[in-house]
Amino acid sequence: NGTGTAITGAGTSHDPRTAAGEQAQTLTTRQGHPIYDNQNTRTIGNRGPATLENYQLIEKISHFDRERIPERVVHARGAGAHGVFEAYGTVGTEPIGKYTRAKLFSQKGKQTPVFVRFSSVIHGGHSPETLRDPRGFATKFYTEDGNWDLVGNNLKVFFIRDAMKFPDMVHSLKPDPVTNRQDGGRIFDFMSNTPESLHMLTFLFSPWGIPANYRQMQGSGVNTYKWVNQDGVGTLVKYHWEPQQGVKNLTQPEAEAIQAKNFNHATQDLYEAIAQGNFPRWELRVQLMSDDDHPELDFDPLDDTKLWPEDQFPHLPVGMMTLNRNPENYFAEVEQVAFGTGVLVDGLDFSDDKMLQGRTFSYSDTQRYRVGPNYLQLPINAPKKHVATNQRDGQMTYHVDTAPNQNPHVNYEPSSLNGLTESPRAGADHEPEYRARLMRQKIDRRGDMDFKQAGERWRLHNDTEKQDLINNLTDALSAATPEIQDRMVELFSKCDAEYGQRLRTSLDNVAKDPSAATSRYMGGRVRPAAANGHTN
Ligand code: HEM
Numbered sequence: 001n002g003t004g005t006a007i008t009g010a011g012t013s014h015d016p017r018t019a020a021g022e023q024a025q026t027l028t029t030r031q032g033h034p035i036y037d038n039q040n041t042r043t044i045g046n047r048g049p050a051t052l053e054n055y056q057l058i059e060k061i062s063h064f065d066r067e068r069i070p071e072r073v074v075h076a077r078g079a080g081a082h083g084v085f086e087a088y089g090t091v092g093t094e095p096i097g098k099y100t101r102a103k104l105f106s107q108k109g110k111q112t113p114v115f116v117r118f119s120s121v122i123h124g125g126h127s128p129e130t131l132r133d134p135r136g137f138a139t140k141f142y143t144e145d146g147n148w149d150l151v152g153n154n155l156k157v158f159f160i161r162d163a164m165k166f167p168d169m170v171h172s173l174k175p176d177p178v179t180n181r182q183d184g185g186r187i188f189d190f191m192s193n194t195p196e197s198l199h200m201l202t203f204l205f206s207p208w209g210i211p212a213n214y215r216q217m218q219g220s221g222v223n224t225y226k227w228v229n230q231d232g233v234g235t236l237v238k239y240h241w242e243p244q245q246g247v248k249n250l251t252q253p254e255a256e257a258i259q260a261k262n263f264n265h266a267t268q269d270l271y272e273a274i275a276q277g278n279f280p281r282w283e284l285r286v287q288l289m290s291d292d293d294h295p296e297l298d299f300d301p302l303d304d305t306k307l308w309p310e311d312q313f314p315h316l317p318v319g320m321m322t323l324n325r326n327p328e329n330y331f332a333e334v335e336q337v338a339f340g341t342g343v344l345v346d347g348l349d350f351s352d353d354k355m356l357q358g359r360t361f362s363y364s365d366t367q368r369y370r371v372g373p374n375y376l377q378l379p380i381n382a383p384k385k386h387v388a389t390n391q392r393d394g395q396m397t398y399h400v401d402t403a404p405n406q407n408p409h410v411n412y413e414p415s416s417l418n419g420l421t422e423s424p425r426a427g428a429d430h431e432p433e434y435r436a437r438l439m440r441q442k443i444d445r446r447g448d449m450d451f452k453q454a455g456e457r458w459r460l461h462n463d464t465e466k467q468d469l470i471n472n473l474t475d476a477l478s479a480a481t482p483e484i485q486d487r488m489v490e491l492f493s494k495c496d497a498e499y500g501q502r503l504r505t506s507l508d509n510v511a512k513d514p515s516a517a518t519s520r521y522m523g524g525r526v527r528p529a530a531a532n533g534h535t536n
Contacts, residue, residue, distance in 0.1 A: 030059060041057050042056075070370045072366070076123070078136065079119075082326075086109060087104060087111075090318070101229055103346075114139055131210070132204065133204075135211050148344055150239055155218075157306065158305060161442075202454045211266075212249060215280040216246055222304050225239070236288065236351055239285075243281075244281040279324045281320055298445055299449050303443055303449075332378075341356055341360045373395055374397055388401055458498075475518065478507070488503070489504045
């Protein structure tokens with residue numbers, strides 16, 4: 001990259017391109033001019049005024065003025081690390097080629113470099129890492145066939161199953177546009193009208209909503225994808241990461257104790273573990289299902305608010321990921337990295353999951369805005385294989401992606417003047433057939449499925465998890481109107497009668513005696529009386 005050390009490359013201490021009298025460490029402007037005074041502005045007399053031609057000062061300050069790029073609209077707070085994924089060459093006990101021709105999985109011991117970014121979702125780039133939130137778990141695999149991004153969360157299900165609802169869901173969880181505080185009253189206003197969220201809420205308000213750190217949490221692709229084999233046959237697939245460090249979550253009081261002393265504990269934990277050679281590892285496991293509608297199941301396999309029961313669809317191991325190298329520069333790597341669900345390699349495909357389709361539009365759209373139209377030329381995002389396109393120009397074009405012997409005049413295709421050519425097919429295309437009316441309709445097989453798995457999850461929680469869940473729901477719901485509280489109690493009662501009953505009792509106790517509240521984290525406020533027609 002011209003002079004200097006590439007941020008993602010190995011550091012060099014000696015730069016042969018130094019001018020006479022300069023050393024490699026000599027400070028320069030971005031134009032390469034040596035700087036002999038970095039302390040004093042050039043002024044008329046030593047008390048000023050300053051002059052406008054002061055290039056060095058203006059370059060320094062104006063670059064500083066542009067140091068920030070837009071934060072991610074969600075998942076702004078994160079930490080990342082480099083590592084390697086090693087394939088088992090099998091899926092469970094079967095040869096993996098039966099289901100996917102993706103080369104990264106194909107042979108036992110095959111290694112693929114990865115970069116992972118973990119994150120929390122709702123608050124800004126320097127918010128505490130103890131907040132109740134899903135945690136992002138996004139992995140970029142730099143495969144020989146180009147990049148594959150697996151953009152997942154720690155929890156295996158989601159709040160909603162239609163991308164149409166995502167901006168509303170996020171708005172309800174983000175701070176109130178007037179008070180700038182996250183508000184349980186707004187959250188449960190939305191959620192009480194969105195019963196497919198009950199399963200996710202039963203995880204999120206339990207200790208599963210605050211993983212102890214990034215190393216001791218699971219990951220999941222959440223949405224349903226497909227694998228495609230050499231014959232073009234598709235199989236539905238869900239991805240899961242299992243931490244070899246075990247799973248550890250925090251109750252609300254435990255999280256508050258950490259937050260009082262350290263709001264970066266998860267970033268610190270990951271960085272220090274890797275720096276000390278204590279490399280965290282996750283096994284990648286998949287669940288497979290034949291590629292059809294499965295009317296025999298009481299849930300839709302494309303509904304990301306539901307789990308695929310493990311007894312029917314076992315988690316089959318396919319490889320192991322080890323994170324073994326910290327980023328050299330946070331901004332260049334962790335901030336500018338761009339993951340997207342559309343980034344798949346041959347042998348991996350989309351399912352018809354409509355959340356997944358909405359996500360797939362959203363990621364690269366936001367990254368063209370957040371990082372810029374040439375975000376894929378940045379070292380952290382660029383594939384580690386040859387890239388040759390006829391796409392040109394745009395803001396911050398860093399280089400032109402051409403083949404070494406390509407005719408530089410030909411930036412179009414087809415051409416007979418030594419331009420780029422199409423590649424041969426890697427296998428038979430996967431060509432599903434569609435026969436349906438175009439419509440707007442939700443997928444909910446039996447109409448009551450939003451309650452069943454949420455109730456099962458309640459019953460699977462141990463006593464500590466159940467009590468923490470009730471306390472946290474009470475806290476957040478205490479900011480909601482009585483009508484919204486009643487609606488949530490009714491919905492949780494449909495999941496499990498005990499669940500609803502315990503929440504009712506807890507809400508009533510806190511209403512009678514506010515000092516009975518265990519926490520004032522997300523709600524716990526006195527609702528102001530209606531003013532100016534607003535009833536926030
Ligand atoms: C980040 C949209 C659902 C996981 C983002 C970003 C957007 C977005 C715009 C910011 C990306 C960037 O600036 O680089 C959406 C939409 C969704 C959706 C529209 C639903 C329709 C989900 C789901 C998951 C998820 C279900 C979990 C499986 C993530 C993760 C990140 C992220 C992990 C952070 C990636 C990183 O570390 O850079 N999402 N999202 N999202 N999303 Fe989603």
